[in-house]
Amino acid sequence: MASIKDQGNGKYRVFICDGFKPDGRVNRTSKTIYAKSKKDAERQAQAMEVDFKRGQQIQPSNASTFSDLVDKWRESDRYDKEIVLKTRERYEGMLRNFMLPYFGRMKIRDIKALNIEQYLRTLSQDGVRTDGKPGGYSEKTIHDHYMLIQRLLNVAIHWEMLDVNPCIRVDTPKVHKQEAKYYEEDEIQRLLECLELECQETIAKFSCRYDKLSPDEAYRRQQVRIFNDLMHKMYIWLALASACRRSELIGLTVDKVDFVRNTITISQTGHYAPDKGLYFQNRLKNGDSTKVVDMPEAVMQELQAYLEERQKVFYLMGWEDSGYVFVSLSDGKVTQAGGPMLPDVISTWFTRFLEKYQLPKITLHQVRHTSISYLINKGVNIKMVADRAGHQNTRTTEEIYGHVYKKTQRATADEYNDLFTGKVSKED
Template sequence: MAGKGTLQKRGPNSWKLTAACGLDAEKKQIRKTKTITVEQTCELKSCKGCPKMKRCKARGEAEKQLALFVDEIEKGTFIEPTKLTLADFVERWLRDYGETNLAPKTLHRYKGILTRVLQAMGHIKIEKIRPTHLLEFYANLQEDGIREDGKEGKLSEKTILYHHRVISSILNDAVQWQVIPFNPASRVKPPKVPKHQATCYDEEKVAALLTALEEENFKYRVIVTLAIATGLRRGELMGLEWQDIDFDKSTLEVRQASQYLPGKGTFTKEPKNETSKRIISVPASVVALLKQYKVYQAQERLKVGELWQGSERLFTTWDGRPMHPDTISKWFPKFLAKTIIHKPCNKVIGNVTHCPHCEKPVKKEELIKLPPLPFHGLRHTSATLLVGQGIHAKVISERLGHSNISTTMNIYSHFIRRADVEAADKLEELFTTKVDQK
């Protein structure tokens, strides 16, 4: 149990706090100390013999701090000053927590973010980091020329917010490990990120896309079709093996994902979260396509012979190794850029004046050009198609493998509202018809 404690003046507004904390194993007195700075100033070197000591505002402020100091010790919440810099703690955090608890890709992203953070604040003692340090750092990230990829402009709000979340997560662990008393990042308002509507295709664009796929490599055709039909993430698609497809029940099981990291190559990992492990139903036409694709892959495997690497993945390289996840992401935008559909014959044509299929003059209003869409946009497309069909958000959330339904509602709120308006319009048609009949 701590005593009342003592004060020692160290400077005009600096004081040393001391509290006795019992005896150690050798019966010696244990003392804890803390140096503080108060707002009030007193130029005297010592309080000894000062007639104004009881009325001194500087000493009064120091006495309040001493009482709080003693109270912290008695409650066991006092954390002794540390010489650890932020860089020292981050090194320990990565070793004791990050390396064993973070997914490889997350750890890779954290290390990339922390390189920039430590360049700015790594030298500061972790207990001395204040909200103002973070605010200055975030302001610096918004300056032109800060990007490491050589591109002009500042970092996006989303990237700055990610910096904040990484810093806050690590400092929160520092609090839990009793290295610092509070998390300064919790006292900083994170950067606001504008909410963007999910990028996706409507039914007409999906129909055009499926038409265009008929003339493409069978493997890519299956990947894109399966992405639309299931809403799987890219890594989940690349992680699929034939044992995950149940042709009798028309279902697909997600139990692993494929990722790539520089220096590590392509590797297999657990899905994003526990709810990402799921079994979902697949449309009958897509199951039929998968059956055709399995036969196609077996034929390609026979052509390779002994060079086949033995992978059971659905999507592989020419010699059977797991397909690089970036391959489809690089191929997809190139495929979209060259795709032009002629509506009258529903065929893919190039930049021509006469359609080679129906031999009719090509009119601009009869063309469907597929706008740019990232491959991940097919996942959003799958979800919005289901919204348009009136499927409950809970079912959509489970198919997508979201951790909770609120994630689904937040991402697709615009499309859900639009579907709600369409539902009201249909009801209005019903009511109007009833009134007209009267």
């Protein structure tokens, strides 16, 4: 008898078994269907079971639809083991909003290069965006769609559901790389000055902010607010000095800070997803399990002072220590006070902070670009820069920061000016 699993939003998974095959394997099939109600799903399942037991497979491999392929892919080890959760979420958005409505009912063998090209063209049209923003999607997003289609059809070939991937006849969508935006050295200094001003401002304004509270409660709020500014300052210091990604600093724990060797060890990354909440992965973006980052002594001294203040605030507020360097300061739906910080919290603060002090607009990720560009401008060897950035090879560094290297090459050429203008001293 067919069994049905309700997957929500009118989607059901039907499972049908009928004895065993000659080779001893269970004679079983499954299919995702869409039904108006549970009763409608049961009716469809009964009809499917009759067809199956008559020897008429629901979808032979040579007649499988794109939707069937996606379902089988989701159930496979390829989906769970090869694709990290963050990427999986992005893929599911593409499938749900675009690919399944467009290709879902098409037989895999009927999907041609022309169909793929037409699909990609629709993504660039005005009004297609799910967020309501004007215009179509970016070159990178369209490229990502193409790569997912190619990946799925390659899986179909592996499973002998398809002979040739039509993507080979489709020109790979071009992505014109944008220069990585970053702060120059004078802008970095201004950023650091404003972080210090923010801390001083909080202390100065405290006396008139909490005058209606009891002395004890006012003191507690004051200390949390001061620590909040200190935490923001420490985050930017670490981001600038380590070139770490946001996810890497969110996942940083106190026990991974070594004040003897002046290093921090990144062994996990922190992420947020609406359906999963805050979660951590024991793998870095480049696939490594850990990354040890040598840190400047001045930054480590500041970090040591910060962790001492962190301990005082935890004791004062009675929070349970989660062990994370950067923490939440209030209870919420996702995390509690003293627990790990949500990634978007620090990003939202940074945007408002730049606006408040009228600093050039950059994203939090571009603080990482600033850190890496600073080293390049200082003439640090590209291999060392790539290692610090966590790039698997120097080619990645050169591609992302090529415009910075061009600037340093110009400066290198200018060093010859004195030689040819007679300004080189005899001692030189």
